[in-house]
Amino acid sequence: MIPYGQHDINSDDIEAVVEVLRSNFITQGPMVPEFENVVLSYCNAKFAVAMNSATSALHAACLSLNLGVGDLFWTSPITFVASANCGLYCGAEVDFVDIDPVTYNISISALQKKLEQSKKEGRLPKILIVVHMCGQSCNMKEINELSKIYGFSIIEDASHAIGGKYRGNKIGNCEYSDITIFSFHPVKLVTSAEGGMAVTNDEELARKLRLIRSHGITRDASQMQGQAQGYWYYEQLQLGYNYRMNDLQAALGKNQMLRLDIFLKKRHALADVYNYELLNLPLITPLQIPDSFSAYHLYIIRLKLNSIKADRNRIINILRENGVGANVHYIPIHLQPYYRAFGFRPGDFPEAEKYYSEAITLPLFPSMSSYDQHKVIDQLKAALK
Ligand SMILES: *Cc1c(COP(=O)(O)O)cnc(C)c1O
Numbered sequence: 001m002i003p004y005g006q007h008d009i010n011s012d013d014i015e016a017v018v019e020v021l022r023s024n025f026i027t028q029g030p031m032v033p034e035f036e037n038v039v040l041s042y043c044n045a046k047f048a049v050a051m052n053s054a055t056s057a058l059h060a061a062c063l064s065l066n067l068g069v070g071d072l073f074w075t076s077p078i079t080f081v082a083s084a085n086c087g088l089y090c091g092a093e094v095d096f097v098d099i100d101p102v103t104y105n106i107s108i109s110a111l112q113k114k115l116e117q118s119k120k121e122g123r124l125p126k127i128l129i130v131v132h133m134c135g136q137s138c139n140m141k142e143i144n145e146l147s148k149i150y151g152f153s154i155i156e157d158a159s160h161a162i163g164g165k166y167r168g169n170k171i172g173n174c175e176y177s178d179i180t181i182f183s184f185h186p187v188k189l190v191t192s193a194e195g196g197m198a199v200t201n202d203e204e205l206a207r208k209l210r211l212i213r214s215h216g217i218t219r220d221a222s223q224m225q226g227q228a229q230g231y232w233y234y235e236q237l238q239l240g241y242n243y244r245m246n247d248l249q250a251a252l253g254k255n256q257m258l259r260l261d262i263f264l265k266k267r268h269a270l271a272d273v274y275n276y277e278l279l280n281l282p283l284i285t286p287l288q289i290p291d292s293f294s295a296y297h298l299y300i301i302r303l304k305l306n307s308i309k310a311d312r313n314r315i316i317n318i319l320r321e322n323g324v325g326a327n328v329h330y331i332p333i334h335l336q337p338y339y340r341a342f343g344f345r346p347g348d349f350p351e352a353e354k355y356y357s358e359a360i361t362l363p364l365f366p367s368m369s370s371y372d373q374h375k376v377i378d379q380l381k382a383a384l385k
Pocket residue numbers: 053054055056079080082083131157159160182183184185194195196
């Protein structure tokens with residue numbers, strides 16, 4: 001089966017990890033700050049805090065922005081469940097903003113309408129978590145302008161998007177947001193096996209993120225309430241977690257960053273072939289907006305269901321029976337049983353639900369061969385006949 005995504009590990013990556021295994025520090029050593037610095041200079045942001053997953057980093061980001069019981073947060077219904085779960089961990093209440101039918105990112109007009117309405121009801125969100133679906137940036141400038149009018153904080157869930165650009169700048173520079181989150185899960189753009197990172201330009205948020213990452217504990221005398229009593233002394237200032245990344249993960253992630261731009265070139269080259277080869281089929285290929293350069297984490301097509309006999313599920317089953325590991329990203333979160341218990345219902349976010357009935361993720365990863373890509377194309381053409 002050709003998978004929909006696949007990590008790419010070379011001998012340098014392996015050597016980097018082995019070197020850490022032979023060193024004195026396999027965790028809390030020098031590799032984590034080194035990895036953080038590589039990501040920082042790549043994205044041109046000021047502070048980075050690596051964690052053991054993007055999910056942990058999303059949770060820490062919500063906590064650092066003081067999300068808690070009695071607060072509301074919003075996100076997109078078309079994302080991985082972690083984008084919404086992170087706010088629920090804080091005891092806050094979730095709601096969703098429907099997607100734009102063209103980019104599959106949060107719809108600016110739906111957001112604007114919902115904000116206006118919620119202001120009247122006195123139910124504005126404290127945080128908006130936007131998701132750069134497939135690696136293509138949301139319209140951050142407009143979202144940022146709305147945040148100033150309505151007074152909410154912005155977290156970019158850029159799990160799909162390291163290496164992507166918006167208005168000429170790297171996603172993660174946090175020009176239009178408070179915090180940006182990256183994931184280094186193996187299926188994403190670069191991997192640390194498991195891992196995530198929060199980047200921000202706000203020193204105070206970075207300080208809070210570091211505390212939350214490690215039990216709420218500091219060894220920095222300038223942050224202590226009492227006198228540092230010696231080398232062994234630390235203070236717990238708040239409740240925190242163990243969300244630390246270890247040095248094996250950081251070494252792998254740091255070495256992978258060297259190849260991120262090569263990975264992106266390969267992803268774009270493969271996407272160009274799909275765009276060309278699928279042109280005359282009853283489906284929509286991913287539209288690229290002009291002021292964005294996608295990281296192309298996912299290549300998603302939408303079937304024109306009116307022009308074919310089968311439904312989406314049938315097409316996926318045919319593909320999978322023929323060795324093509326097609327997938328679906330994502331099941332609308334509000335339709336998950338756990339979320340329905342909050343009162344969400346089918347019909348609540350119609351664009352997201354229509355998208356879900358039509359979407360197929362085709363295999364796309366840097367080491368994908370031309371032979372395999374043409375197998376995918378041929379099988380898709382046959383399935384649509
Ligand atoms: C993968 C993913 C996450 C979670 O990342 P982990 O590093 O596995 O915790 C969160 N949000 C989105 C949009 C993702 O794709």
